[in-house]
Amino acid sequence: MATGRSPRGLPRILQWLLVVLMAVIGLAVAGLGAKLASVGGSWYFVIIGVVMLIAAWFIAKNRRGGIVLYAVAFLASIIWAVSDAGWEFWPLFSRLFTFGVLALLAALVWPFLGHSATVRKAPAFGVAAVLAIILLVSAGGMFRPQTLVTASEPVPVKPVAPGEAQKNWEHWGNTTRGDRFAALDQINKQNVNQLQVAWTAHTGDIPKSNGSGAEDQNTPLQVGDTLFVCTPYSKVLALDVDSGKEKWRYDSKATAPNWQRCRGLGYYEDTQAAAAPAAETQPAACPRRLFLPTTDARLIAINADTGKACEDFGNHGVVDLSVGMGEIKPGYYQQTSTPLVAGNVVVVGGRVADNFSTGEPPGVVRAFDVHSGKLAWAWDPGNPNLTGEPPAGSTYTRGTPNVWSAMSYDAKLNLIYLPTGNATPDFFAGERTALDDKYSSSIVAVDATTGQVRWHYQTTHHDLWDFDLPSQPLLYDLPDGKGGTTPVLVQTSKQGMIFMLNRQTGQPVAKVEERPVPAGNIEGERYSPTQPYSVGMPMIGNQTLKESDMWGATPIDLLLCRIQFKEMRHQGVFTPPGLDRSLQFPGSLGGMNWGSVSVDPNNSLMFVNDMRLGLANYMVPRANVAKNASGIEMGIVPMDGTPFGAMRERFLSPLGIPCQKPPFGTMSAVDLKSGKVVWQVPVGTVQDTGPLGIRMHLPIPIGMPTLGASLSTQSGLLFFAGTQDFYLRAFDTANGKEIWKSRLPVGSQSGPMTYVSPKTGKQYIIINAGGARQSPDRGDYIIAYALPDKQ
Template sequence: MHPLLKSCFGLLILGVYWPMNHGKQVIDTHQLDNDWPTYGGNNAGNRYSPLSQINLQNVKNLQPVWTYETGDNKDPNQRGMDIQCQPIVVNGVLYGTSPRMKLFAVEAATGKQLWQFDPFSDPDKRPRFHPLRGVMYWEDRERADARDKRILYTVGSSLYAINALTGKPVESFGKNGEIDLHEGLGDKETLGHDVANLSIRVTTPGVIYKDLLITGSAVNEGGDAPPGYIRAFDVRTGKLAWVFHTIPLPGEYGYETWAKDSYRKLGGANCWAGMVLDEKRGVVYAGTGSPSVDFYGGARPGQNLFANCVIALDAKTGKRIWHFQTVHHDLWDRDIPCPPNLIRVKHKGKMVDAVAQATKDGYVFVFDRDTGKPLFPVEEVRVPTSPALPGEKPWPTQPVPTKPAPFSMQELSEPNITSRTPESRAYVVDRYRNSLKGNKYLPPSQEGSLIFFVGGGAEWGGTAADPDGIFYVNGNNMLWWLKMRENQQANNTVAMTQGSRLFNTNCSVCHGLEGKGSGNATANSAQAYPDLTNVGKRLTKEQIATILETGRGRMPSFGHLSKDDREAIINFLTNLEAKPASSTVVDIHSSVVTAPVTKGADFPYMPPYLNNGNTQFRDQDNYPAIQPPWGTLNAINLNTGEYLWKVPLGEYPELAKKGMTNTGTENHGGPIVTAGGLLFIAATYDEKLRAFDRKTGKIVWEYKLPAGGFATPITYMVDGKQYVAIACGGTRYGLKSGGSYVAFALP
């Protein structure tokens, strides 16, 4: 039976009436299915389900019905990443990934394992861990009886095609089921350097249009970042089909928005957060991140297209249809952090096919899907261009939508500072009064700034939308401390050993200039990035080597570094190698240098100024430095641009016991909404999965998960029974790790 007919038949059995016209905004016909067949639920990325068996009246009875243990993260010496995967369900089978990058298939009704694929079962393949947020499904629809059904997912720089029925690699795809994602990024003749050994991975799955797999990538954000081109591969053979240059080559549209030959020395401008597809139009919509290097753009004067853009591409050819840049000449790492969302809204009395994009700095841009014209006016607002670092040319204006209002805090003022205790307020006020603050577009400086949006705002968990044009987004209000300083290595002002150079190149972006981590650890709340100054006393050299090579928890693999380079870092960390001539640790943001740097060479680019690492600013007890809410859940009517409701999301259990409730917490993972009137989301520090009334924002059910659910849930139906499932990977915020998936249903 055709999937659409099957879906309609199932809905008739359930007594569900789906109004295709009559003023309701139809989202996507794939949504009529009882499955959850793609990342985001459907090609449009709505994260909406028409299922209503679980609803406002009975959700209080929801209970766990099965748990699937992946087997990972049980041995503290064999941990992988947290689980950020939103699984998919096709024909009653759930496909997902484990903390150690294994792909699995289980019965969606029982959690019984059908098969598991381990990309590192070959002893010659060492693990390479990184965040992995989903997988893709494709089947051969040219033959009704075909058994060619594939799951496609990425591990490191490898894209795998796995038989969905057996869990075996599809030998006709690439080389024995695997292709190298360095393909299509350019060669030495074009770029002036080789890309084969540069770090690239895919953290969020792409989309499949007919027989094309279209994907972005995650790359480093420092001086050795490869270009973040969007590419399409033949889903049958793995052959490269087309490439869209997000950093234009000479003669291409947008080349003039960079310095001459920027494409030879800079990278990034990559779609790491995912994309969506309008299958009827044959158009793919993607959002891109910032160009390298973060926080200093002296080598790239101009607007820098197509970094920080929402882009519409012809899915068949990769040709640009339209674009809109949300940040010009990004100096603040304000990537587009989640996929766009294809919705229908009523605008000026007419129904309009639209695309909505949430941003790291709390904006929601809404565009006409065909033209890219904003549905609500966007103003080019003048912003500060000084004080700027020498060589920097900040762009004088930035786009600001007039509607909707921002869903996250925009600027810091003294009344916004925490008053949790007199001591915490005094601690934060002291830093506040000795830092730059104010306009969120203040250029990075050597004086140091307190800013929002190094992290979201919106995060990678994505947004949801229902057929009424209501848009749901969770957001963070977290403060960051950004301080720039001269790159002594680039300017040859300090001698550095190999180990210290590599540490600064690869590790200080997260662990800080002196390896002391970020935040302030307490018994109740571990800091975001651990202190490494005494790591040699806590771990053996062999244990450190394993973590560097494979990754663990939030830390990705650095297996792309040579063994000698990893050993040099270990020697530096364990104080077995002499300190550099200067005691100052020089930070090079997320750059990976695997060969001696030649002065004057285009690549890797060595910026003259560097940041102090990803340093979140909290009080001395490691709680957020501002007044709550620290995390929110928002419902916005995109027909009008007005808020339907805004509520805190999550709380700290230890503060709640003291009477400080409903604070919200930092949150990672997104929402889904259903025809049953519900919104489901986990994402928070308190490790709970919650159901909200989608019309009011009231919590109507919650459940403490076995480990934090820092992923986006799904819902689906098998044999007439509706389920809600989520990955429980933990690890984030210093919480316990986990390796399971849990499904819920009504008794």
């Protein structure tokens, strides 16, 4: 090998920079690679690490052979990376960029090693220039969205016909069908970039991120010239739609130790009283009433015109939802999702604290008369024969599956659709009853008049994964290709599946297969031999992971994630919990969550946002569970009354980044007629988050976990703010391209909504901004956007 004098000046600095970086990285890669190989992983990292150490030694001795050796290893790494990860940008970037930087330094140093006087510098500098360009292009690629599915056909925009424009937004999902679609087109693709803040209001309730679980997740309602907003602390505000000026405020004075939020209000209007001549009727005390669910288990009726409690409802406006429930410890039962107004009843389920113990508060669903507040019916999953209040001295069945998410209502069929959770606790179910298993993690269709079950369909059998049905069912009339329609219900799930059923019969419209799944070996547990796979609709973000799916911002955390993965048991979506550490993907947050979907009914397109976060878990024998265990989010959950607790940990790298390859959250358009994904794009950047929670302040559209609802409009726009960066965005519903965004003062988990003012004729887009889930930045903003006034 050629040797010679040491370089001087800048070349000498570059030489030793290369030596140190190559040695340090090579040592780490070789050591961690040996660990990976010892647990059955790839040997590549051991080899490349050792080669780097040898090359660093030669370069330190001024021998160009070290650079030749590294060049061969780098070319081999490119071949290995493509074979390991394919041609996807982010996996290739994490595997090659760091090594590419070392290759660039090596090219710059090459002419100055050995007998440098006899070496032509131009070829080496030419290679360095090519490498620099490739690295710059690769770095620039970080700032371009990596579309997963590209739209192939145009999607027409149908103008709103005269007289068909939306008048009000009266329900959480706009309608009781959960479509989140607005037949409005004043704001459209051509002018959306002109949107500007029209007004900003403040609720005065800033959700505290101090472990109390307070989150602003509200989608406001609009009726006429008034906007109605609820806050995380169970207060209600009425605002003028054109100015945001407060008309009135109602404070329920609710208290709760955790999980404080209000996703929406119910609204009822006594149309008969409104339509009757004034001389023929006495004015109703509350002809227009709002229903507020509180975090301390009350249902309150509020006069929408005055902000006063409706005295004719319940006890001076209040129904006590703890009646018939038995003991409710603080924070164990509360209302977080919107009540459903279905005809003349208002229906509530309830959030039950997960995983503390067996025998927690009942999962009963109850309907109350909208006028009097009297109980109209009850559905007790553990005792379907009990349709009213329980007899004196008894309660509704405790520990049963509950309905914590939003429900849907078909007035024509007179059916209410309940998305159920599972009987708590989540990860051990040996004590569950036959009725628990029958109704858990299911869509249950009940008669709106009687509460009697018409049909039910289960999406997870004997649920051991906390695969509650988290989202409001979409009710849609699907064109049948023969000039008619099929009444369907579309249900998204935490396991990344989409079920399409005939909402009249409960039978699948899109194909579902019962597939064998692995069984566990926990003593006292039982396992379903099969699980339903909705194969007739797309599966989103729920692939069975393999070692090559692991990712990291650098080769080091890539290695650490690969090691972590190989040390866990992973058998797909339905990997059963065990005493060993296992990987559940998607985790218990989803997949899809409570934000639900929006739809373009004119083109049969449904828009679905998801998150891709794995959950590492294992069962903890009862004797090893600490007495103060809670684990509301992560950590050890006690699951008292069972032989085990359970450890839950996010599947993250040491830098706090999800261990599987990006994206970590997407928006997808699904053709409801064909069951195909039309387009899929990553959503969200690392501008307001990053490794170790340090904000990167870079608009890198890697696609971050999403939480919140979307809004579709007839003008071909899709609005969404439930990202981890602080933006409200508008996407083109034809192809998923972002065509507008506005910086918010803090993040948002709320659903955008829209209306046209009856006074001014101006269309507004409204968003609550109270803080993104992972961010400590909180606020109390209600922001209205509109087009500028015509000059």
